Amino acid sequence: MAELHQTAAHAEHDHKPHGWRRWVFATNHKDIGTMYLIAAATMFLIGGLAAMAIRAQLFKSGMKLFDPTMFNSLTTMHGLIMIFGAIMPAWVGLANWMIPLQIGAPDMALPRLNNLSFWILPFAFTLMLASFFVPGGAVAGGWTMYPPLMQQFGAAFPMLIFAIHLMGISSILGAINVIVTIMNLRAPGMTLLRMPLFVWTWLITAYLLIAVMPVLAGAVTMQLTDHFFGTSFFNAAGGGDPVLFLHVFWFFGHPEVYILILPAFGIISEIIPTFSRKPLFGYEAMVYATASIAFLSFIVWGHHMFTVGMPVAAQLFFMLSTMLIAVPTGVKVFNWVATMWRGSLSFEPPMLFAVAFLFLFSIGGFSGLMLALVPSDYQYHGTYFVVAHFHYVLVPGAVFAIFGGVYYWLPKWSGRMYDMRLAKWHFWLSVIFVNVLFFPQHFLGLAGMPRRIPDYAPQFTDWNMVSSIGGFIFGASQVLFPYIVIKCIRSGKPIEANSPWDGAHGLEWELPCPAPYHSWQTPPTEAMLAHGAEH
Amino acid sequence: MKRARLGRLLGSSVLGLAGRLPLAWGASGWDELNMPRGVTSASKSIYALHMMALWVCVGIAVVVFGVMIWSLIFHRKSRGAVPDVTLTHSTKVEVVWTTVPVLILVGMAIPAARLLVKINNNTDPQVNIRVTGFQWGWRYQYLGTTVSVISKISASSNAASQLHSGIRPTSVPHYLLSVDHQVVVPVGEKVRLLITSIDVIHSWWVPDLGVKRDAIPGYINEASFTIAADRPGTYRGQCTELCGRGHAYMPIVVRAVTPAAYQAWLKKHSSPRARRPRTPRQRP
Ligand SMILES: [Cu+2]
Numbered sequence: 001m002a003e004l005h006q007t008a009a010h011a012e013h014d015h016k017p018h019g020w021r022r023w024v025f026a027t028n029h030k031d032i033g034t035m036y037l038i039a040a041a042t043m044f045l046i047g048g049l050a051a052m053a054i055r056a057q058l059f060k061s062g063m064k065l066f067d068p069t070m071f072n073s074l075t076t077m078h079g080l081i082m083i084f085g086a087i088m089p090a091w092v093g094l095a096n097w098m099i100p101l102q103i104g105a106p107d108m109a110l111p112r113l114n115n116l117s118f119w120i121l122p123f124a125f126t127l128m129l130a131s132f133f134v135p136g137g138a139v140a141g142g143w144t145m146y147p148p149l150m151q152q153f154g155a156a157f158p159m160l161i162f163a164i165h166l167m168g169i170s171s172i173l174g175a176i177n178v179i180v181t182i183m184n185l186r187a188p189g190m191t192l193l194r195m196p197l198f199v200w201t202w203l204i205t206a207y208l209l210i211a212v213m214p215v216l217a218g219a220v221t222m223q224l225t226d227h228f229f230g231t232s233f234f235n236a237a238g239g240g241d242p243v244l245f246l247h248v249f250w251f252f253g254h255p256e257v258y259i260l261i262l263p264a265f266g267i268i269s270e271i272i273p274t275f276s277r278k279p280l281f282g283y284e285a286m287v288y289a290t291a292s293i294a295f296l297s298f299i300v301w302g303h304h305m306f307t308v309g310m311p312v313a314a315q316l317f318f319m320l321s322t323m324l325i326a327v328p329t330g331v332k333v334f335n336w337v338a339t340m341w342r343g344s345l346s347f348e349p350p351m352l353f354a355v356a357f358l359f360l361f362s363i364g365g366f367s368g369l370m371l372a373l374v375p376s377d378y379q380y381h382g383t384y385f386v387v388a389h390f391h392y393v394l395v396p397g398a399v400f401a402i403f404g405g406v407y408y409w410l411p412k413w414s415g416r417m418y419d420m421r422l423a424k425w426h427f428w429l430s431v432i433f434v435n436v437l438f439f440p441q442h443f444l445g446l447a448g449m450p451r452r453i454p455d456y457a458p459q460f461t462d463w464n465m466v467s468s469i470g471g472f473i474f475g476a477s478q479v480l481f482p483y484i485v486i487k488c489i490r491s492g493k494p495i496e497a498n499s500p501w502d503g504a505h506g507l508e509w510e511l512p513c514p515a516p517y518h519s520w521q522t523p524p525t526e527a528m529l530a531h532g533a534e535h
Numbered sequence: 536m537k538r539a540r541l542g543r544l545l546g547s548s549v550l551g552l553a554g555r556l557p558l559a560w561g562a563s564g565w566d567e568l569n570m571p572r573g574v575t576s577a578s579k580s581i582y583a584l585h586m587m588a589l590w591v592c593v594g595i596a597v598v599v600f601g602v603m604i605w606s607l608i609f610h611r612k613s614r615g616a617v618p619d620v621t622l623t624h625s626t627k628v629e630v631v632w633t634t635v636p637v638l639i640l641v642g643m644a645i646p647a648a649r650l651l652v653k654i655n656n657n658t659d660p661q662v663n664i665r666v667t668g669f670q671w672g673w674r675y676q677y678l679g680t681t682v683s684v685i686s687k688i689s690a691s692s693n694a695a696s697q698l699h700s701g702i703r704p705t706s707v708p709h710y711l712l713s714v715d716h717q718v719v720v721p722v723g724e725k726v727r728l729l730i731t732s733i734d735v736i737h738s739w740w741v742p743d744l745g746v747k748r749d750a751i752p753g754y755i756n757e758a759s760f761t762i763a764a765d766r767p768g769t770y771r772g773q774c775t776e777l778c779g780r781g782h783a784y785m786p787i788v789v790r791a792v793t794p795a796a797y798q799a800w801l802k803k804h805s806s807p808r809a810r811r812p813r814t815p816r817q818r819p
């Protein structure tokens with residue numbers, strides 16, 4: 001390991017390539033991380049525009065802005081864009097930026113692989129978005145792509161499947177890189193149980209990715225051969241089984257949910273101790289809780305399909321295994337609360353987002369627990385209650401954690417401080433209107449409004465209007481985010497110290513701001529490690 | 536001009552919203568916020584389970600959020616709070632917050648499991664109906680009779696739902712929730728549905744009956760319900776599995792009548808001589 005660091009030190013010439021070559025041939029973890037984050041922000045914007053269109057159509061009963069098929073395309077593509085285009089690349093971008101900094105490595109272990117895994121994405125995204133413009137329009141069968149409905153779409157269908165293949169390859173390569181980096185490039189003395197939790201949660205996420213992305217690829221490939229090569233994997237008329245797809249898809253789909261949220265747990269575990277000025281409570285319990293959540297995520301997929309008519313024993317099993325996830329998740333929440341307890345709290349933007357995460361992710365967890373109870377799920381399934389549930393987990397959950405992470409580390413990346421006042425505006429607008437947007441959807445679902453419908457009975461109008469108004473303001477306030485970031489990079493106040501946060505611990509804060517182009521050219525000293533690993 | 540229209544639309548919407556909101560909170564308004572109790576023992580038990588789970592969650596939230604809010608108020612740096620950096624681990628507390636949730640979960644799982652087994656009992660039905668979903672409607676065949684009902688969205692809802700219809704949804708009775716031919720069932724008798732599909736996956740859901748079951752090609756799913764004898768009436772629901780462009784336009788309307796009226800209806804619509812079951816005419 002020391003050898004590696006020396007090689008890196010020797011190889012250090014500060015001649016980073018300039019112009020477009022720096023980006024196209026990028027091998028530097030920071031450059032690649034930046035590109036990932038820009039790509040994620042772009043897709044977040046596009047997926048957000050689709051969401052605005054959806055909320056406009058649902059503004060009132062009888063509103064007919066879009067043809068029903070176009071509406072279905074919008075919901076389908078909104079889901080796929082946000083999951084595969086926005087949240088996942090944002091996590092990979094943050095991993096690229098932070099993992100080498102946090103474990104005392106000079107760069108990611110496999111820089112060229114890193115370049116490939118990023119540059120696959122623009123092609124995948126283009127293929128996916130271009131499917132809007134082919135005859136018949138984009139796939140309109142929901143992001144879950146259930147057959148036989150999925151088989152009814154035209155040229156967009158193979159385009160989407162190839163896009164998923166590409167994004168899957170990209171994710172697997174990214175995950176391999178993360179695992180190899182964490183396993184091999186940790187600085188001397190950075191033992192596994194000294195690693196920051198963001199690194200830990202990403203390590204576990206990377207294993208999840210490698211385990212389930214091939215499953216998704218297999219499932220969609222079987223749909224492809226059903227469509228073009230006359231196989232009958234999911235075609236009942238040919239002796240196949242549509243429910244098989246549901247099983248395979250959700251075997252991917254549930255771990256996928258944790259791929260989207262585990263890195264968020266990591267970030268929250270970094271931010272809360274910093275702004276509580278107190279070490280994280282129960283560090284080891286956090287690691288074990290993350291690992292048990294990851295393990296359990298493989299045996300709960302059936303809870304997405306309680307209404308397909310599984311045997312009662314299977315429904316019972318999936319109900320109990322799902323409820324069990326509440327235990328490690330609870331441990332995590334309690335640990336965060338205990339970290340704040342008797343701390344010395346201050347509320348800079350990262351902490352504001354982290355605190356909102358704690359409250360609102362918990363609400364998503366509560367509705368998740370309710371959804372786990374099979375008899376109740378018979379009523380909730382396929383309604384806006386489910387939509388409310390997973391948006392609470394993903395928007396004030398995953399997305400708020402991404403915002404928190406960016407506001408936490410942006411000074412380290414840019415060497416400048418952003419406009420705190422504007423960032424607080426961004427926070428308050430987001431946190432208020434995310435609730436106006438999603439909370440009423442619980443009511444709509446309970447009152448009987450199915451999800452994925454372009455029009456609804458008049459009695460659902462009131463809460464849909466509230467939700468849409470919340471959505472428009474929430475959407476509009478997100479424009480602040482790129483503005484704040486760009487303004488910070490261009491004209492933010494330069495930071496002299498290594499850390500703008502007085503309570504921050506971790507190797508990344510032992511480096512100057514901005515972090516040098518090649519992160520750790522000499523391994524951190526034991527004193528730095530000891531200071532960093534104060535958990 | 537466009538802007539003026541948009542302005543008017545927004546204005547009328549906001550006013551409409553303000554006017555209707557008190558209703559939403561009013562006497563009948565709870566229905567708009569919560570799951571219906573329904574008219575079968577299953578739907579009532581599900582409602583009870585749902586409320587139990589909801590209050591358990593509220594209870595946990597009060598405790599956890601209470602502690603958090605306490606910290607947010609009293610352990611602020613600006614109030615001069617000094618961090619207790621030694622507070623990083625406590626086996627006692629950690630054992631408590633692992634075991635207490637387990638006990639709560641067990642307490643929720645037991646009634647849920649009991650109810651699950653109970654409502655999945657499809658034995659000894661008195662009426663058997665095969666339900667077939669298609670793009671976009673439902674076909675109901677009364678097994679052991681020649682009666683068959685093909686049920687699609689009502690003409691008035693269909694007309695209003697067209698792209699440039701200009702018909703206000705509120706002017707249509709039960710917009711998107713009315714059909715041309717209702718499925719008729721007796722109250723007080725156990726009705727078993729055998730649910731399938733001829734094309735894509737659909738899902739048959741009537742909230743008041745507490746029944747939601749997917750209609751899947753190649754599968755015959757079972758579900759059953761018994762409507763309380765004192766609750767004849769019309770119960771409405773929708774397809775709950777995305778099934779293409781007509782997904783929002785394949786409602787389900789169940790008319791529950793007394794057993795005598797049911798028998799009379801059945802007799803009236805069965806056609807012993809017809810080779811194929813005939814679709815009865817009904818009022819929408
Ligand atoms: Cu349907």
